């Protein structure tokens with residue numbers, strides 16, 4: 001499936017842009033949409049699903065423009081997992097799926113088979129008779145994915161699927177999304193680089209409504225070549241005043257000093273060596289540093 005986003009802008013008010021002139025082509029596989037809170041990820045995803053209208057620009061899916069006339073047809077090809085899904089706590093997993101399948105118009109025998117397949121896909125089949133209120137955070141996220149794939153969409157859009165889940169669940173969610181993307185397109189938003197590092201063929205970085213990068217992860221990492229430094233400072237030194245122009249990636253306090261990983265185009269004026277960039281370095285470099 002090919003998704004073309006052309007010059008999309010969105011203003012919720014007249015003062016600022018949530019998205020500004022975003023042009024992005026997305027193909028088969030996992031596309032990681034990276035950005036910190038407020039970057040515009042949810043806004044872009046909602047526009048892609050047809051829930052929200054852009055202020056200007058266009059979206060087309062396999063050549064079909066997202067217009068009011070085409071919306072229902074296109075939405076039948078799209079599955080969406082928002083950040084928060086309002087499940088009924090007293091329904092069981094199976095009842096929840098049944099309810100959602102009916103809303104999608106999946107009926108009869110194909111409904112039962114579809115529910116079974118979706119629950120198997122997310123490893124919830126053994127918990128089908130559990131009440132939603134008895135599920136862990138990670139299991140709820142997996143139920144969210146199951147409801148989004150009940151109609152076997154060609155395009156699956158998931159908004160921050162690993163937020164608030166433990167590390168083991170996070171890996172399991174990443175794997176099942178990668179597996180789903182084997183034959184289809186998955187757009188996954190996150191602010192956690194590890195969520196996309198293994199599986200994403202394409203990466204897009206949003207920052208304050210602007211598209212800072214689109215391409216593959218390897219090229220994104222190369223963008224930060226030559227700007228990553230490991231520095232050593234004596235304990236007690238204030239690195240913020242010594243290195244005010246550098247972006248901090250990590251700091252480690254050791255018994256014999258402070259080890260820092262910083263980003264900057266020139267060698268820092270302290271004991272330092274240049275090191276190869278990681279995906280995280282490249283991401284922080286692109287968004288101009290982490291919020292302090």
Ligand SMILES: Nc1ncnc2c1ncn2[C@@H]1O[C@H](COP(=O)(O)OP(=O)(O)OP(=O)(O)O)[C@@H](O)[C@H]1O
Pocket residue numbers: 012013017018035036037038039040041042043044160
């Ligand atoms: N309904 C709304 N009305 C007004 N402003 C909004 C609305 N929804 C989002 N915004 C603003 O648009 C910008 C982008 O928000 P958006 O939720 O798309 O970002 P995000 O990258 O998904 O962040 P998060 O991960 O925190 O959800 C933010 O400045 C946000 O405050």
